[in-house]
Amino acid sequence: MYDIYNFVTGPLVWVSFAILIFGSIYRLGSMYALAKKKDAVSLAYMDWKFSFRSIFNWLIPFKALGWKKNPVLTVVTYVFHICLLATPILLSAHIIMIEESWGVSWWNLPDATADIMTILVIACCAFFAGRRLLQKDVRFLTTGQDWLILAIAALPFITGFLAYHQLFNYQVMVIAHVLAGNIMIAAIPFTRISHMLFAVFTRAYIGSEFGGIRRAKDW
Amino acid sequence: MGIQERLIEDVGLREGVSRLNEDSIQKTVNAVFQGETGARLKAYAEICLRCGMCTEACHFYLSHDKDPTYAPAAKVKQTIGTLLANGGRVSPDQIYSMAQIAYSECNLCRRCVHYCPVGIDTAYMMITMRRICHKLGVTPQYIQDTAHSHSATFNQMWVKDDEWTDTLQWQEEEARDEFPDLRIPLDKEGADVYYSVIAPEPKFRTQLIYQAAAILHTAKIDWTMPAEPGWDNSDMCMFTGDFEMMGRLKRKHFESAQKLKVKRIVMGECGHAFRSVYDVGNRWAGWKHYPVPVVHSVEFFWELLTQGKIxxxxxxxxxxxxxxxxxxxxxxxxxxxxxxxxxxxxxxxxxxxxxxxxxxxxxxxxxxxxxxxxxxxxxxxxxxxxxxxxxxxxxxxxxxxxxxxxxxxxxxxxxxxxxxxxxxxxxxxxxxxxxxxxx
Missing domain, CATH: 3.40.50 (Rossmann fold)
Incomplete structure (x- = not known):
């Protein structure tokens, strides 16, 4: 068991981050090369000011028309993304492991807060799953990839929650948790989670197009 | 619910698909994907999260009892999405449905852009679908007829060269009853304003030319209209997916204005022609900005009214x-x-x-x-x-x-x-x- 634990928390983490970093560089680099080759008429309009204008306005909850018209989804989306990113980075257990290995640490969330945030992520995933099953338009759109990334996002939190509360077999659960976390990290560049990499650029482009060509806001 | 239950019979689409088979479709689809699309399409297809946020944006959806197959992302799924998922290999009947969606169930209005957090431009996907349909020869008959007219005459309505000038002179004649010294100056070099119209105006909305002449005359604008092709600023080829012809139309229009050495082009109250000038046609022709300033009627009237010219x-x-x-x-x-x-x-x-x-x-x-x-x-x-x-x-x-x-x-x-x-x-x-x- 310890061998497995050491493997998933050691070499496998390196592998996952290597896939994340090199995979992301590869994806972004090849996408940029493709854009330069094939999308010159779009790239030509990229503009810093309009890019940031669009990104900024879309980061504000309920500012864009889409957010306003989907209020529940908006709240869930913001809660989900904030908790998804903040919880693992600010979790004391994670920070302690890093401190033990590298001697660096940073501010951590109180465990009770992190626990609530974990539950929120799981609840948000349940909400997303519910929409995919029950809301007609979303059901029509849903593909296997969508279920895959939902599972990839939910599993580290479900297993993390179970491990923290020592439900079921703790050791198995911790290993499952680390494994699920590794899968999520490695999956970023190569699944639809790649919107983490690309959405900033698609947003920037449409912001540039609306600002520069259409002279209209895009939110 | 679904495109299969609302198929509309159109001879252009029907004849078009009758000439296709899966091999020919796949070849053309992939030629467009590989030759004409790049990172934009790839990124849009990959990162669309199928969240359904854009659904409520679309008037087709809102007007059809919230039929989910009319949602913007759903239209992408049923067209470009299906082509990408199948490596471009689909049946002629599927192309028929895709053409109907792309040509008649999306106005390329881009309202859904205001709903998409990741900034996906559904109109771009629909235009790409139309491009594929054009290359497959599957286009609705009526709009294809206007595209043919563009190819043959450089205007949308088969207006013959002599009919064009005759119509202008006829409107000039009519207007002179009301404005005795009104002229519609043809081919006047160096004029301040080159007034351009869409072909339906000389064809069946001549009163719009009359009114424009009356306004330009009253405001004492130094203006002209071209006597030769290039006068039609409209662009149905942009909408059929005939981009080669779209580029030729824009060139012709601008060259016609450049030949007359005018200061700027003022266009009538038209939306799509403006789009073809500031966004689409110019890009195809390789112009980031267009070579002659273009002013839409709304801006032009604003000038005339705020400057007291009218x-x-x-x-x-x-x-x-x-x-x-x-x-x-x-x-x-x-x-x-x-x-x-x-x-x-x-x-x-x-x-x-x-x-x-x-x-x-x-x-x-x-x-x-x-x-x-x-x-x-x-x-x-x-x-x-x-x-x-x-x-x-x-x-x-x-x-x-x-x-x-x-x-x-x-x-x-x-x-x-x-x-x-x-x-x-x-x-x-x-x-x-x-x-x-x-x-």
């Missing part, structure tokens, strides 16, 4: 509502100027529709949909139900719509939903209310 003897009785044409408001930010012009012209309030300015609902006629002709008319007007509801709710009697397509679409809408509203161009009102120096 004075009014009366105001048009309000209140009024207005249709923000997608291509000039969401497409070119003219919402404020349009309202300024209306405030000058109208005695009374502007009663806004619930969705307005950049967030406006499309008239359901734009993007070439009305040009797909009678086979698709009923479906098009059905898709305008959401708009009709918003118009009715304003409780006013006049809609100001500075776009030919909006006019056509709203005309059918007002009729079908018994709204009892008049639809006016800005030019109609200016012509009606302006001070006539000779009078």
């Amino acid at each position: 004075k009014l003897v009366s105001k048009y009785p309000g209140p009024v509502t207005l249709q923000d044409p997608c291509n000039i408001v969401r497409g070119r930010g003219l919402g404020d100027k349009l309202r300024d012009v209306i405030r000058i012209l109208v005695d009374g309030d502007i009663v806004e529709t619930t969705s307005n300015r950049e967030h406006n609902l499309c008239c359901s006629a734009g993007g070439g949909v009305i040009n797909c002709g009678p086979p698709f008319k009923n479906a098009r007007v059905e898709a305008c139900k959401a708009k009709a509801d918003q118009l009715r709710a304003t409780g006013v009697k006049t809609i100001i719509a500075p776009c030919h397509n909006c006019h056509g679409g709203l005309d059918d809408t007002v009729h079908k939903y018994e709204l009892g509203m008049d639809i006016k161009f800005l030019g109609d009102i200016i012509y009606q209310c302006m001070e006539r120096p000779e009078a």
Whole structure:
């Protein structure tokens, strides 16, 4: 068991981050090369000011028309993304492991807060799953990839929650948790989670197009 | 529910698919994907999260009892999405459905852009689908006829070269009863303004040329119209997917203006032609910015009215509502100027529709949909139900719509939903209310 634990928390983490970093560089680099080759008429309009204008306005909850018209989804989306990113980075257990290995640490969330945030992520995933099953338009759109990334996002939190509360077999659960976390990290560049990499650029482009060509806001 | 249950018989689409098989389809689809698309399409296809946020944006969806197959992302899924998922290998019947969706169930209005957190441009996907259909030879008959006309004559309506100048002279003649020394100056080198129109104006909306001439004459503008092809600023090829021809049309238009060494082009109250100039055609021709300044009527009228070149003897009785044409408001930010012009012209309030300015609902006629002709008319007007509801709710009697397509679409809408509203161009009102120096 310890061998497995050491493997998933050691070499496998390196592998996952290597896939994340090199995979992301590869994806972004090849996408940029493709854009330069094939999308010159779009790239030509990229503009810093309009890019940031669009990104900024879309980061504000309920500012864009889409957010306003989907209020529940908006709240869930913001809660989900904030908790998804903040919880693992600010979790004391994670920070302690890093401190033990590298001697660096940073501010951590109180465990009770992190626990609530974990539950929120799981609840948000349940909400997303519910929409995919029950809301007609979303059901029509849903593909296997969508279920895959939902599972990839939910599993580290479900297993993390179970491990923290020592439900079921703790050791198995911790290993499952680390494994699920590794899968999520490695999956970023190569699944639809790649919107983490690309959405900033698609947003920037449409912001540039609306600002520069259409002279209209895009939110 | 679903495209299979609402297929519309169109001879252009039917004949087109009858010549195809899976091999030929796959070859063409992949040629377009590999040759003409790049990171944009790839990124859009990959990161669309199928969240359904764009659903509520689409007037087709809103007007069809929330049928999910009309949602923007659903239309992508049923067209480009299916092609990408199958490596371009689909049946001719599938291409028929895809063509119907791309040509007649999306106005390329881009309202859904305002709903997408990751900034996906569904219109781009639909245009790409149309491009594929064009290359496959599967286009609705009526709009293809206009594209053929563009190819043969450089105008949309098969207007012959002599008919063009005859029509202008006829309108000049007519107008001289009212404005004795009015001229429609042809091919005047170095004029301040080159006035360009769409071919339906000489073909069957000649009063618009009359009105424009009257306004330009009254404002004492140094203007001209070209006697030779290039005068038609419209561009149905942009909407059929015939981009080669679209590029030729834009070149011809600009070269015609350059030949006359005019200072700028003023175009009539048209939406799509403006789009073809500032966004689409210029890009195809390799111009980041166009080579001759182009001013839309809304801006031009704004100048004339705010600079006192046109004075009014009366105001048009309000209140009024207005249709923000997608291509000039969401497409070119003219919402404020349009309202300024209306405030000058109208005695009374502007009663806004619930969705307005950049967030406006499309008239359901734009993007070439009305040009797909009678086979698709009923479906098009059905898709305008959401708009009709918003118009009715304003409780006013006049809609100001500075776009030919909006006019056509709203005309059918007002009729079908018994709204009892008049639809006016800005030019109609200016012509009606302006001070006539000779009078």
